[in-house]
Amino acid sequence: MSSIPLSGSKFTLDASGVAGFFGGDEAVSAMTIVHVYQGRKWLGWYNSPGSYLIAKKCSQLANSRFWDGSFPGVNTNAATLGGLDGSKGPQFKGIESGSILPETGPLASLMAKECQMERGIDVPGRKTQPVGVTIVDLHYTPEAATTPKQLTKYTSVFAFIPMSVSIGTCIASALFEDWYSFSMILLGIVANGLSCLVLGSGNFTFSHPIPAPGAPRGDGLLLADNNIIVLLGQEGAVNSITRGKFSLNFDSETEYRNIGICSSILTTQCIAQLLLIPQATLFGQIMFLASLAVSFAYTSWLSSFDKSEIQRRLLVDVVLKRPLMTKYMLGTRTTMAVFVLLALNPSNPAKVLDDLLPNDTKVWRSWKSIILSRLQDGEKMHFEPGDWNDGSFNGSESTLLMTLLGDAQAAYDGYCDHQKLH
Numbered sequence: 001m002s003s004i005p006l007s008g009s010k011f012t013l014d015a016s017g018v019a020g021f022f023g024g025d026e027a028v029s030a031m032t033i034v035h036v037y038q039g040r041k042w043l044g045w046y047n048s049p050g051s052y053l054i055a056k057k058c059s060q061l062a063n064s065r066f067w068d069g070s071f072p073g074v075n076t077n078a079a080t081l082g083g084l085d086g087s088k089g090p091q092f093k094g095i096e097s098g099s100i101l102p103e104t105g106p107l108a109s110l111m112a113k114e115c116q117m118e119r120g121i122d123v124p125g126r127k128t129q130p131v132g133v134t135i136v137d138l139h140y141t142p143e144a145a146t147t148p149k150q151l152t153k154y155t156s157v158f159a160f161i162p163m164s165v166s167i168g169t170c171i172a173s174a175l176f177e178d179w180y181s182f183s184m185i186l187l188g189i190v191a192n193g194l195s196c197l198v199l200g201s202g203n204f205t206f207s208h209p210i211p212a213p214g215a216p217r218g219d220g221l222l223l224a225d226n227n228i229i230v231l232l233g234q235e236g237a238v239n240s241i242t243r244g245k246f247s248l249n250f251d252s253e254t255e256y257r258n259i260g261i262c263s264s265i266l267t268t269q270c271i272a273q274l275l276l277i278p279q280a281t282l283f284g285q286i287m288f289l290a291s292l293a294v295s296f297a298y299t300s301w302l303s304s305f306d307k308s309e310i311q312r313r314l315l316v317d318v319v320l321k322r323p324l325m326t327k328y329m330l331g332t333r334t335t336m337a338v339f340v341l342l343a344l345n346p347s348n349p350a351k352v353l354d355d356l357l358p359n360d361t362k363v364w365r366s367w368k369s370i371i372l373s374r375l376q377d378g379e380k381m382h383f384e385p386g387d388w389n390d391g392s393f394n395g396s397e398s399t400l401l402m403t404l405l406g407d408a409q410a411a412y413d414g415y416c417d418h419q420k421l422h
Contacts, residue, residue, distance in 0.1 A: 025050070028054055030302035035202050043155075043159035044196025045167075046192060046193075047166040048162075048292075049295060051191060055262075055264075089104030089105055090224040091103065115224070118325060123328050133328050133330055158298065169288070180276045181284025184272065204247075217235065230343045240320070331410070334404055336356070349372055364404075382412070387401075
C-alpha cells in the first residue's frame with residue numbers, strides 16, 4: 001500500500017465542529033419533498049451535512065419522553081414535518097349553500113396563489129381600481145380520500161452525483177486505510193439513506209368532507225386581495241379546495257418509533273463525528289469534507305424548490321385534474337360585481353350584489369334595481385339615455401348613474417366574450 005497522500009503535513013482540518021450543524025436548514029428543507037417526488041425516498045444514500053438539525057426536527061414528531069427531554073420544545077405533527085400546514089386561505093362565501101367560512105385552509109391559499117399567478121384578460125372599460133376575477137370551472141370531484149400520484153422530475157438523475165462522491169470518498173479512505181474517515185462517511189451514508197427511506201415511507205394523502213345527500217351546488221366566491229375567485233362546481237368539488245387538506249400518515253402513528261430510531265442514528269452520527277474526525281489523517285479529512293461539500297450543494301439545490309409551487313401542482317394538476325381557469329382584469333369594483341353575477345347566475349342575485357357592493361344611496365339603489373331587472377328578464381345590459389335620465393335625478397346623480405351603467409355594460413360585453421371562448 002502506498003503512503004497516504006499529505007501524510008507528512010502537520011496541517012489538520014477539524015471539520016467535526018461543523019459537520020453536524022452546517023447545512024442543516026438546507027438538509028431539512030430537502031427532506032420535506034421526499035414524499036412528493038417519485039423514487040426520491042430511495043435516493044438519500046449520501047453523506048449529508050446537518051445531521052443534528054435533522055435529528056432535532058424528527059425528534060419533535062417522535063412521541064417519547066426521551067426525545068422530549070433530549071430536544072425540548074413543542075411537539076409537531078406529520079403535516080408540519082412535511083411542510084403541508086401552509087398559511088390560511090381567504091374568506092369563502094357559498095352562494096347556493098349559504099355557508100360562510102371566515103378563513104379557509106391551506107389548499108384555498110394555494111388556489112388563491114395559483115389564480116394570482118394567472119395572466120388576466122383585460123376587459124375594456126373605465127379604470128379606477130382594477131380587480132381580478134378568476135372563473136374556476138371544477139369539472140371533477142375528487143374521492144373523499146385519495147393518494148395523489150407522485151410527481152416525476154429530473155432530480156433523480158442529479159441525486160447520483162452526491163451518492164457517487166460519497167461512495168467514492170468512502171472507498172478512497174478505505175484504500176489508504178484511514179478507517180476514521182471511512183467509518184464516518186459510511187455512517188453518514190447509512191444515516192441519511194435510512195432517514196430518507198423512513199420519511200418517504202409516509203402515506204401522502206388528500207382528503208375532504210363528503211357533502212350531505214341532496215346538497216345544493218357548491219358555487220361560491222373566494223375573496224382574496226384584489227382578486228375574486230369564482231368557484232363553479234358540485235359541493236364536493238368546491239369543498240375539496242375550501243375544506244380539503246394534504247396529510248402525511250405513517251404506519252408507526254402515534255408513537256412514530258421508526259422516526260425516533262432515525263433521530264437516534266443521526267444523533268449518534270453527530271457525536272461520532274465530533275470524536276473521530278479529528279483523529280483522521282489530513283487526506284481522510286479532505287475526503288470527508290469533499291463528500292459533505294457535494295451533498296451540501298445538492299441539498300441546497302433541492303431546498304431552493306418552491307414548496308408552494310410543488311403543492312399547487314399536486315392540487316391543480318393531480319387532485320383536481322386541471323380545472324378550466326380563466327382570469328379577467330376589470331377596471332372597477334362595479335364592473336367586477338356585475339361580471340361575478342353573470343358568471344355565478346345565482347338564485348338570489350340581490351343578496352350577492354349587496355354583499356359585493358353594500359352601497360345604499362339613491363343612485364346605487366336605482367342602479368341595482370336596473371341591473372337585477374335585466375338579470376331576471378335575461379335582457380342585454382346595453383343602456384339608453386332614458387335609463388339614467390328619467391327625471392328623478394339631478395345632473396350629478398344622472399352622470400353617476402350613467403357611469404355605473406357603463407361599467408355594467410362593460411362587464412356584460414366582457415362576459416359575452418368569455419362565453420364565446422368557452
